[in-house]
Amino acid sequence: MAQLIKHPNPQFRRTSWTDLNGTWDFRFDLLREGLLQEWNKGFKPTHKIEVPFVYQSERSGIHETTFCPVVWYQRTLNKKAVNDQRNIIHFEAVDYRTTVWVNGAYVGKHVGGNSRFSFDLTSFLTEEENLLVLRVEDSLEDMTIPRGKQYWKETAEVMWFTQMTGIWRDVWLEDKNLYSxxxxxxxxxxxxxxxxxxxxxxxxxxxxxxxxxxxxxxxxxxxxxxxxxxxxxxxxxxxxxxxxxxxxxxxxxxxxxxxxxxxxxxxxxxxxxxxxxxxxxxGMRKISIENNKFCLNNRPYFFSSVLDQGYFPDSILTAPSLEALENDIQWIKKLGFNGVRKHMMSSENNYLYLCDYYGLLVWSEMAAAYDYSEEYAYQMVDEWKVVLQQGYNHPCIAAWVPLNESWGVPDIYHSKKQQAHAQTLYYLTKSVDDTRPVISNDGWEHCQSDLFTVHDYSSDEISLAERYSSVDKIIADMPGLCGRKFLFCPGYKYEGQPVMCTEMGGINYRLGLGMNVEPNVSNEEDFVEEIRKVINIYKQSPIIEGFCYTQLTDTETEICGLLTWDREPKASAEKLNAIFSPDQ
Structure with missing residues (x-):
């Protein structure tokens, strides 16, 4: 196997680039006075921040969880414009509305916390040292912002986690020729x-x-x-x-x-x-659906995957290092999985690269909103287009998942408008990539989808075995709890798609954490046995083509991980591998 590539974008790289991660000047703008006081021309910093970590995280060096609607960044660029050369600054992700200036001159604006963007700085680089300034605006009140599992309150609880504002992924400067x-x-x-x-x-x-x-x-x-x-x-x-x-x-x-x-x-x-x-x-590979079977390289392939929320104790959604991402992926492989759902977030360049490199299929998702509006619909399409463009070349991506569990489209069952939005995302994706299956709304209330995916956290063996004996029984059970969502929106039905349970398990086992969550089991032996019981149902089902176990690690509000939040295994990797591996 070739040596790992060290680059912020391994899929498209030149040798001439400058890493802009590191120490930047930082200032809160609680009163929104920065523009009036022309901070875009330079400001007196109140803090130093370690980019790409948001100010809410320990790694940033600030660790302030009180919400601030506007923050400012600045740093110098030791770069001078050269004839026949372009200087491009790349931001992999900044949450949420970003405005950029160089030497006081307006460069551009970007909206979206999960999509990558870049600006040509060439004409703005007038000095040997140039001042780069960012203003970043965010909101807790706007429930239609695609933010994934970030909470709209200051303190994390239930299944939502600490919110983030500002630069949270890599920043780099790339030099290229005019002819490129x-x-x-x-x-x-x-x-x-x-x-x-x-x-x-x-x-x-x-x-x-x-x-x-x-x-x-x-x-x-x-x-x-x-x-x-x-x-x-x-x-x-x-x-x-x-x-x-x-x-x-x-x-x-x-x-x-x-x-x-x-x-x-x-x-x-x-x-x-x-x-x-x-x-x-x-990579030379093919994802297809043949005779109602999910296939990899023209053969039926059982998808054994784990849900990865991507949170870290001291850096929230930003991986502490490339090695930390590598460690997570190696754990997924060691535990017997051949795939991963990178949940409720767009995957970063290096995560997808490492999945390509080590061999791991990825359900590629987008950070969801919580409520619907027309502005959200436009923004979702804009960001999703970037996710599709950036991910297309990665062999690891096996499916596109723009929506999950009706997040952002809470009234989709009754709302024709929201159904049309799901269909728009489905057909937009198919119109630019006909090589992968697309799931319109993972888990329930499907519109048109290439896979029939169900979320089911039931644990009773008898009920599960009966439910997953036929598609009709899954649909009739919905899947088994009163008050659950219907699996299809009105006007849509099962049409022979491969069937997968893409969220299941979620067995709570506390190991060294004091979170206020009730555990299902109290020791490793029972933990492994409960997992075995549930997974065997799906492996033995005559109709299931794959599953996704919830989840890889604990988080700040959950204890259902196979690993603790600090990435310590809760049970023997060998025992878990024997359960999750499709070959066992």
């Missing part, structure tokens, strides 16, 4: 034994008379293909044949069991001069 590759879209086709490569180029490259694009494709440093394409204009698409694998388990298809990744190098030449080099990677 802007985007790469890679679509593997194992049936045709080829990968489709789609490229967009910068305006400057598109306006040139012609240019040459050279591609080199390698696997474990072995050259698989190398070819050059004469191009003109903004767009180029071509296919590269890959015939170094076969269908007998001896080749190089990507799967959780064999996470083979091809490396890609693209070089752009204009007037016989190399102007841009971009590195990427991809």
């Amino acid at each position: 590759v802007e985007t790469i879209r890679l679509t593997p086709d194992i049936d045709k034994k080829e990968v489709e490569v789609e490229l967009h180029f910068s305006e400057e490259a598109a306006l040139s008379d012609s240019f040459t694009l050279t591609l080199e494709l390698t696997l474990d440093d072995r050259i698989i293909a190398k070819e050059s394409h004469w191009a003109r204009g903004k767009y180029l698409k071509f296919c590269v044949g890959i015939d170094d694998f076969n269908d007998h388990g001896l080749g190089n298809w990507w799967s959780p069991e064999h996470p083979n990744l091809y490396d890609l190098k693209l070089e752009l030449d204009v007037d016989n001069q190399l102007v841009d080099t971009v590195y990427s990677y991809f």
Whole structure:
């Protein structure tokens, strides 16, 4: 296996970039006076903050949980504009409304706490040292903001966690030529034994008379293909044949069991001069539904997954380090799972990369709102588009899940408008990616969906065995508790989709934590046995194609993790692996 890549965006990387994480100036703006006092031109800081950790977290160095509607950041950029070069600043996530200035000049604005964005700073870099200033605005009162499990109160409780404001993922500055590759879209086709490569180029490259694009494709440093394409204009698409694998388990298809990744190098030449080099990677794999079965690489594949809330004790939703993300993924594999639901949040670049690298299928979700409005609908579409664009090339992503448990669409069962919103997200996703299944509303009140997914925290073996003996019984049981939601909205019905229970388990076991949650079991032996009873029902069901156990770790308000919040196992990894592994 190749060495791990250390880059904020392993899927699209150049060698010339600057890490902007670290110590920044910071100031609260409780009275919203910063704009009037022209803090955008520079302000006197009251705190230092460690980016990318939000001020509510310990890691930030501030650890203030009292809500503030507006906060400011600033730092210097030791960068001067150079001819024929662009300087692009990338923000992987800032919560929620962000405005950016450089040397007092307005650069741009972004709305959304889970979508990535960037600005071209070239024309603003006028000095050897340039002042970068951010104003970030957030709200607790607006229940239509897509925020996932962040609470709208200052103190976490029940299933909601500490809210966040500000920069919470990586920031970096990238240098690139005026003539450059802007985007790469890679679509593997194992049936045709080829990968489709789609490229967009910068305006400057598109306006040139012609240019040459050279591609080199390698696997474990072995050259698989190398070819050059004469191009003109903004767009180029071509296919590269890959015939170094076969269908007998001896080749190089990507799967959780064999996470083979091809490396890609693209070089752009204009007037016989190399102007841009971009590195990427991809996996040859296929997700499909055949004969009502969920399939990976043309074979039925049982999806054994765990729900990951992605919270850490001292950094909330921001991973403390790349090693912390790596540790979580290795634990998921060690416990016997082949997949993960990264729950109620968009997945960061490096999380998806590590899932590609180690081999883990991902249910790719979006942070949900709690209530519906027209403004929310527009914002959700805008952010979801970015999630789709950024995730498309990752072989680990096995399904798209824009909505979960009717969050953001609480009246979807009766509201045609909210049903239309779910359908919009479904068909928008299908219109740009027809290679993966899409779930319109995971858990219940489905509209059009490619998978029939159910959430069921029941634990009675007899009832569960009876319920999951047929689809009709699942639908009739809804699934088994009075007052539960219907599984389909009016006008929609089961049409033969693969059936999965994508939330289940949730067995509370307290180990070294004092949270006010009633445990189901009091010792490791009973914990393992209760898990075994429930999981065996789904494994033995004649109709279930997969499950998602809740959950990987405890959180600040929950004790249903297989690991504690500090990532200590609550039971023997070997015993749990024997339960969760599809092969056991």
